[in-house]
Amino acid sequence: MFARTNLPEWAEFVVGGHEIRQGSFRESAEELARQKAIDPAAIERVKDDLDALDARVLPGFLAGSGSVVEKMADRWRDDVSSAKDMIDAIQADLRAFAQDNDLAHVIVVNLMSTEPVCSYFDNGILAQLSQEEREKRLEEWTRWEAFSQLLRSAAPPVVSASTLYAAAALELGCDFINFTPSLGATPPAFEELAKLKNARFMGNDGKTGETLMKSVLAPMFAHRNLNVMSWVGHNIFGNRDGVVLDDPRNKATKVASKNHLLTQILGYEPQTLVSIEYIKSLGDWKTAWDHIHFEGFLGTPMTLQFTWQGCDSLLAAPLVLDLARLTELARRKNFKGKMDFLACFFKSPIGVDEQGFVRQFEQLERWIHAMEE
Amino acid sequence: MFARTNLPEWAEFVVGGHEIRQGSFRESAEELARQKAIDPAAIERVKDDLDALDARVLPGFLAGSGSVVEKMADRWRDDVSSAKDMIDAIQADLRAFAQDNDLAHVIVVNLMSTEPVCSYFDNGILAQLSQEEREKRLEEWTRWEAFSQLLRSAAPPVVSASTLYAAAALELGCDFINFTPSLGATPPAFEELAKLKNARFMGNDGKTGETLMKSVLAPMFAHRNLNVMSWVGHNIFGNRDGVVLDDPRNKATKVASKNHLLTQILGYEPQTLVSIEYIKSLGDWKTAWDHIHFEGFLGTPMTLQFTWQGCDSLLAAPLVLDLARLTELARRKNFKGKMDFLACFFKSPIGVDEQGFVRQFEQLERWIHAMEE
């Protein structure tokens, strides 16, 4: 489909990043090979590239990442602690990365572990505040000037790392992609910022497995007027993402992201259950069992079950590559702001109502065709 | 979605038909209740309607229906044997039905068992014929005048009952819906006929379960560029349809209808296997297990399996009602010919390339919206 699209070639990209754990890319790849996710021979073929990549990775920041992530961390920047200083430090690294590698532009992709829900903007907590304080936070949520002041206040950051990186990137005119369900650039204030800086952003949470299936199957039930009574989804896997999501605080963010779309597609709220459990032996093999209980004509209950057995990393990785290439294409075509046409990549596309996968993909098709003209 | 559409109410319809078995609707409903497909109390509520319906059912015709169906038949019209006479007799019944019930219009829906492949137009057999004979059959296939002569020739019919009913209906200006994979009105000659007579038709083969799932899931693999290596589908069920499909000749027609769409959606031909087996204890509960073996990034094989447990009759029945109402709406809106906008109802929509379910449904949405204006 993209044959006629002038997509930037992958060879035009240089990859670098921040990381809070020691260890090399080669070790990570070998871990995946031991889990039967990738072929050992494939690692051998690209080992020099992996080593070169290690050299472009610097220590990152922990902020509101949750205690499981903090326990995993063994090399991170703890020399600065205020939001302002962290953003300054991130921006310094971004500038240096661009300069050292002679880059026209930098795209920041958030691939950190899922963060706990950001309590500062949490609805439950907002409800308990004074009218005045609530209005202040709403202003911060929606207007960049207010949000910016919040970030620059002297206190330790009230938002988590994902949002600090988003702010750092967009302020510099870099693009920002949030591949996780963390807050990132979700507040509407960031759309204002992106447009101001001629930058682009999108998220949240790459749609790779069970939720992809939901966004594919739910339209069938809607269009056939089959009433979904309950939709149960159990997810088990054993990679590092699984370790983090085993913490209830981090899991809450993820479950919310996996769950909302059914109601949006169906137009009513069936009973749902989403579990995510860490099962060590599975490694990267994310296995999901979904049980969908529905009724049709005359109310007889019927059942659809599916089991999805996929390699989490292998399903996510190509989406990250495609997002980078499409974001860069958007820049070259002078698009700025929130990239709604990338909705099909995300479990919770920011500010997009359409949750059905095929219709989201059609949106991408239309944009691509417009770009080709 | 259809709230603003002026769809004909079901109360405007009168149902009658042809049948080749004895036995009442109430008995059939009770059989379904014993199979746990419908609630016995529901039958009690409509028993008078069911009895009234029995009175509007007349004996039908057997022609190329296959030996299993012939064995089931215990009341059918055997007083005429040529295609011409059968068509005349069907038309007489249609006229009488309209007159007796004071109807403005009649829609004929083919709900007969799947017929064996029609050998007269079978590609394998065509290949063995003389050039002249092949050209004659192509002419018959595509032009109504030639097809009409074929039907009116003195010999016993070379096409099966589904096509005789289609011809009888459309010649009278009645509409024809083919809810089975039998030949019906598939030859392009019937489009010419329908337009000539201001009639409408569509088919083939109601998309109710496993194939519906295929048309929903295959676009996901295509849009995510996940290479489907094999797609295996095993169907087991125990209703009368299952008995008929247990005959390899009838089954061949059905399997072809369940299988083609993957290649059309994916753009390549994965290894496929479709089995349909009669398992008595299941009754109307059609159970399908599909195993989809695919590979993504770096070629690691992954698996999606699903099990569909649905009541065959309950999934099919509302589609038949909807097709009747939409066909009548089309008539009132002066549409004539082949109703492509109904593609989402069929496994093998006649002459329609799009096999993805959501895109087919969008076609219906667009037509409905156009009708509302």
Add this chain to the structure above:
Amino acid sequence: MFARTNLPEWAEFVVGGHEIRQGSFRESAEELARQKAIDPAAIERVKDDLDALDARVLPGFLAGSGSVVEKMADRWRDDVSSAKDMIDAIQADLRAFAQDNDLAHVIVVNLMSTEPVCSYFDNGILAQLSQEEREKRLEEWTRWEAFSQLLRSAAPPVVSASTLYAAAALELGCDFINFTPSLGATPPAFEELAKLKNARFMGNDGKTGETLMKSVLAPMFAHRNLNVMSWVGHNIFGNRDGVVLDDPRNKATKVASKNHLLTQILGYEPQTLVSIEYIKSLGDWKTAWDHIHFEGFLGTPMTLQFTWQGCDSLLAAPLVLDLARLTELARRKNFKGKMDFLACFFKSPIGVDEQGFVRQFEQLERWIHAMEE
């Protein structure tokens, strides 16, 4: 297999009981019929028996049953509150039941909802006690005299209803079957009591579905030396039992009962996960998905998954009938004490090491054959 066994006929039994909810057996049966678990016609056939049964049901006692059960209760005995008084009241009802119905013997079967773990004997709490207090509790756990004093002390009961009923029954020489994972007659003190009173008892927790499957499948992995790395079991259902188990305190007792046997059969402890979730639409249809990850020769990981779709009540009911008949047979054959030969009926057979289902069943076969001689 039991053709030659002189099992008591069901017609020899009279059924009565204690209940803490209002409502008739007919209403409960109709609820099951609405959930498609039983045939409405079957209820019609036995409606007089059901009504007669209602008349033999008296209000029961709540004690340590947990807040969910307390919320459900709408008719229970609240006129007495000490353990001693409750036991006296239960015994008065048992004596009256035997007398009114002219019975030779009474068998008490505990079918109450699962109770929270009994904290008085909980290992975690014991560990925090003084040496002296721990020894006192150990004495109570193992010797009837000490346990009896504990029950007769003036304070409100430290054990839950299941144990009060067990004590009341066995002291009277009635038999006691614990069909739930609650404490019941588990303390060894009850074996002493049963022998003293010529009574019989057994439990715990009827083995009806997923755990039955575990006790059938785990021996296969053990005997083929296939190393089970993880065994995940997700249970969903929507009957009243499901409501109670949705409370984490009650659920903890159940999960422990469903989980221990794998380690006993395999001889090592794989990672396990057991979830039990209330999904309203399923009603009595308990659905379990188990994912077993194992490795064989050369360490390649393989997978077995199963889905069990059974009616909880229909799987449990015949076990209760069989247990009653076998217990009465044991009495007639002068057996007294703990009935180890009934192990195959229970998830957690009291004091029995063998957890494999077939070997448990062989134990029953041997006992039956011995009884036949």
Add this chain to the structure above:
Amino acid sequence: MFARTNLPEWAEFVVGGHEIRQGSFRESAEELARQKAIDPAAIERVKDDLDALDARVLPGFLAGSGSVVEKMADRWRDDVSSAKDMIDAIQADLRAFAQDNDLAHVIVVNLMSTEPVCSYFDNGILAQLSQEEREKRLEEWTRWEAFSQLLRSAAPPVVSASTLYAAAALELGCDFINFTPSLGATPPAFEELAKLKNARFMGNDGKTGETLMKSVLAPMFAHRNLNVMSWVGHNIFGNRDGVVLDDPRNKATKVASKNHLLTQILGYEPQTLVSIEYIKSLGDWKTAWDHIHFEGFLGTPMTLQFTWQGCDSLLAAPLVLDLARLTELARRKNFKGKMDFLACFFKSPIGVDEQGFVRQFEQLERWIHAMEE
């Protein structure tokens, strides 16, 4: 369990064999590695052993192996064609193998592809013969002298390769294990021969996956008196065994072997369906979906489904090693004739009625314990 058993060590064995295809063990192992069945590093570790093994493999015989196997064959012995000459040639190879490797004893294991049903002893064909001819064949089936004459007659062999190898081995006093469902040493005449020559034998058809599951699950339904209405099993896989079983003649032998045991365990004949299909992409990963439809108390139908995803070769290989070690142990303990105690290894244990896996395993346990004394 076998810790106290003085089982022969694997190091005491030397492996050689006959093969009808070219290609090395290393190539076969690499093929398995490409199919993700084994780890490439494991092959590297034993490559010298694999090469040494190649040197001990000689061309084998084709006889009644079926056309698919014949098409695969690219190096076989075609210099002799009568049964007598083939047996002589096999025996010469066996003697040389023992002598060259200085072996005390040789065990022959049949690992050839499944052969078509042997028509000479097929019941359907027997029924069409004269009384005299039927009696002659019965004599051959049951008495070694008659079978021996049949083999020594001048005509081309009426039995297939598996039986020729069995005869060659047992006549020499070598042991014979039939790991396939082919005829092998099934005729009772071979038991006479084995005892005469102080040799041992057993078969048929290694029980590795779906049928193992059947022999584990069917006793549960029997012991719980759950009536199995239908048992459907679909097997898909893509190794060379799958290619052979795709031929209906070879498949018939296999399906019979996978199907009979349900009736034997349950005591009645549910409707069954066993399919075996070649799906190339699966390679060695044999996937089985079984759907078991059963009814319990009050006749409500319930369902158990399982999906087995195992590496065919890795499940079979350790059984072959164990069979060799146990057979050699039996020789050292002076056991001779048919080894019934090995029944748990086979789908169709010759002349053994017990088909339940756990009870078969107990038979092995009892024999092992007797050997330890």
